Every structure is written in structure tokens, then in C-alpha cells.
Amino acid sequence: QVQLQESGPGLVRPSETLSLTCTVSGGSVSSSGYYWAWIRQPPGKGLEWIGTIYHTGSTFYNSSLKSRVTISVDTSKSQFSLKLSSVTAADTAIYFCARLEVTISSTDWGQGSLVTVSS
């Protein structure tokens, strides 16, 4: 059973860069057939896809965030990471990492990490 765990600072200053890491256990980020994604959820609101990465390093981003987002993968550590630059209060959210199995529309989720943008 794959498990995903987000980690990173819970508080980020406005205009700075948000950085989170997702550690994968019980499976490998190098497994073929799976993609790895970041999703966020502002307090009390719905879910927003941020971007997806494959173990080869191919990335796909939400067009509304594309200019500020970088997702990378470290197969040696079985981790993938999110960087979101120039953050504002609107980026305050719970950030989830997830494993995607596109052939069956299946997703496995981490528990989430609350990131607050505030000075």
C-alpha cells in the first residue's frame, strides 16, 4: 500500500517561495504507469490541481499557476517536490501530494500540509 507524506514549512512570507516535499513509501516514484501530482485546497474551498510529474522528469502544470510553479522529482530518495514562487495570501491552502493511475482514474493522497502565507 503506497503512502505519501508531505513536509515543509507551515508559514511562508508574502513574495517568498513556498517549498514542499512529498516522500513516497510502499512504492517507488520510478514505477511506470504512475504520475505524481500536487493539489491544493484553500480553507473552506474546493480542490485545485497544481501540476503533475513523471519519473522521467516530464512536467505538466495548471496554466493559471504555470509561471510560478516548479515540480521536480528525486528518484534516489523516492521524493517529489513543489516550489511556488512569489506567494500571496491567496496561496494559503492545504497542499496535498498524490499518486495518479491514469488508466483507471485512480488517485492516492497524502494527508496534506497546511501552508499559511503571512508576514
Next chain:
Amino acid sequence: DIHLTQSPSFLSASVGDRVTLTCRASQAISNYLAWLQQKPGKAPKLLIFAASSLQSGVPSRFSGSGSGTEFTLTISSLQPEDFATYYCQYLHTYPPRLTFGGGTKVELK
């Protein structure tokens, strides 16, 4: 871009009720639809994938149906632990991006 519209946004129901939630896609998406359950302070949990396949460990009172643009999630007999928000989710195969519906909050009447 494909949009998912869920209805209703809120639903008040009692334990034992049969409830049906609907998700409509702006374009046909075959059966690439999943249903998620989210409780306050928790991560979403996959209930149904590929429109009608029950995720392992999920009670059989949950069922999904539909294809193309209309999908439903049915809870045959609502239990106390089922009061939560339900999201439909479209996972596009390539590029692999996710789209979510706005959610249906199921509340105790």
C-alpha cells in the same frame, strides 16, 4: 477545458436514507471519473474509480454509475460516518491533469 458540475451543492439527509449525487461533465469523458469523500481536516479518500469500480475497503453501500457526461454516486443506506463532502474527479490521461467538481456536502437533517 473540461468542467465538472456537481448537484446538489448541499444535501440534508437522515441515517438510512438512499442518496444520489450527480456530476455532469462539459464534454464526454468516457468513464474517466472518480468519486472522493472528504471529512473535515482530512485528505480526500477515493471511493469509486473508472466511474463504477469500488475501491478496495470501501463499503458496498457506495456505488457509481454513468459514462460520457452524466455520472452518479449512490449511497444505498446513509450511515453516520458518511456525512462528509463528496467530490467528483476527472483524470485526463494525457496530459495527466486533474479536474474536480465543486463538491456536494451531505449533512445530517
